[in-house]
Amino acid sequence: MKIALIAHDKKKDLMIEFTKKHRDYFEKHELYATGTTGQLIIDHTQLNVHRFKSGPLGGDQQIGALISEELMDLVLFFRDPLTAQPHEPDVSALIRLCDVYNVPLATNIGTANYLIEYLNAR
Numbered sequence: 001m002k003i004a005l006i007a008h009d010k011k012k013d014l015m016i017e018f019t020k021k022h023r024d025y026f027e028k029h030e031l032y033a034t035g036t037t038g039q040l041i042i043d044h045t046q047l048n049v050h051r052f053k054s055g056p057l058g059g060d061q062q063i064g065a066l067i068s069e070e071l072m073d074l075v076l077f078f079r080d081p082l083t084a085q086p087h088e089p090d091v092s093a094l095i096r097l098c099d100v101y102n103v104p105l106a107t108n109i110g111t112a113n114y115l116i117e118y119l120n121a122r
């Protein structure tokens with residue numbers, strides 16, 4: 001599976017914890033991430049991650065492009081709903097494309113945990 005991992009700044013610690021917890025699952029899949037999130041995951045888990053640009057610099061749109069090419073199977077995007085993002089239109093566009101192409105999307109760790117537990121059990 002091709003999996004996109006993205007976290008806003010205040011959710012990055014959660015993403016690190018999450019990828020550490022599910023490392024055994026993630027190492028069997030192809031991982032993609034926005035720039036800073038990807039680097040942190042690599043540093044803390046040594047997982048292989050294809051990094052795009054940082055979110056505010058176009059990374060969300062790069063992942064959106066893969067979704068529109070039907071090349072992404074799952075998106076785990078830990079959004080920060082309490083902080084204004086300068087690239088909010090890009091965030092909305094990415095979420096919208098998940099809905100256009102019916103790509104499973106978790107926007108918080110609660111849903112992401114359920115999804116990974118489900119996928120692990122298959």
Ligand SMILES: O=C(CO)COP(=O)(O)O
Pocket residue numbers: 006007008009033034035036037038053054055056059060091
């Ligand atoms: O801003 C982001 C998603 O909208 C995340 O980008 P970074 O992983 O580069 O911080």
